[in-house]
Structure formats: C-alpha cells, structure tokens
Amino acid sequence: MIRHLVLFKLNEGVTKEDPRAVAGAKAFAELGALIPELREWECGWNFAERDIAQDFAINSLVADREALAAYLGHPAHQAAAAQWREFATWVIADLEV
Template sequence: MITHIVLFKLKDGIDRDTKQVAEAVAYAREVGHQVPELVDWRVGWNTVDRDISYDFAAIGVLADLPALQRYQENDFHRLAIEKWRLISDWVVADLEDQ
C-alpha cells in the first residue's frame, strides 16, 4: 500500500473564504469519488495554527506504485491540481508500507 500525503500552503494574500479556494477544496473532495485507484481519500483544513503549519491536507491510500502513477495521470486529478496551483504551494510524500 502507498499512502500519498499532500500539504498545501495558501499563497500570500489568498484567503480561505475566496471563491478560488472554495472551488479548489470542492475539487479536492471530489477526487476521492473520481479516481478509482484510491482505496481511501481524506481532505481537510488544518485545525491548529502554528508558524510551521500548512493550511490544507489531502491523504490518499493506493494499492501500489502503478496505482499511484494512474492516480497522478487521472484527468480529474489533474484538473484539481490546476485549481490548487493558482492559490497555493505544496509538498508531497509517498510512503510505502513495509
């Protein structure tokens, strides 16, 4: 199993209440329904505000590395990425179960 973790930091001047952010969040939530390779999908806002915190997270579980590759190539997932690219920077980690 692969756990795919993405942490988003809103760009300076971008507020959670903007239309662009609401749209990106809606797309992020829908990824879990549109990408068949996902075994599990969780998204949400960070609940604790710290200097080192990111604002929003997406965590997906996939069966294996080929499933992760198909997820990355999925058209709906790519649309979601474009929404987030406009409003945030992010980091990604992919953990393989041992």
C-alpha cells in the same frame, strides 16, 4: 500499499474563503468518488494556527506505484491540481506502507 500525503500552503493574501480556494477544496473533496485507484481518501482544511502549520491536507492510500501513477494522471486530479497552482504551493510524501 502507498500512502500519498500532500500539504498545501496558501499563497500570501489568499484565505480559505477565497473563491478559488473554496472551488479547489471542493474539487479535491470529489476525487475520492471519481478515481477508482484510491483505496482511502481524506482531505480538508487544517485548523491549527501555528506558524509552521500548512493550510490544507490530502491523505490517501493506493495499492502500488502503478495505481499512484494512474491517480496522478487522472484528468480529475490534473484539473484539481491545476486549480491549486493558481493560489498555493505544496509538498508531498509517498510512503510504502
């Protein structure tokens, strides 16, 4: 199993109320039902206000590296990620669990 984690930081001047961020969060929220390779899917806005905190997170689980590649290449994932590229940066970690 692979745990796929992504932490997003909104670009300067962008808030979670920004229409792009609202649409991006909605696009990611819908992925769990659209991509069969996802065994678990959680995403949402961070409420912590610490300086080192990120703004949005994805926590997902897939069976193996092939399933991860299928998820990453899925058109719905590609479209959602493209939205986020306009207003945020992110870091990822993929853990074999």
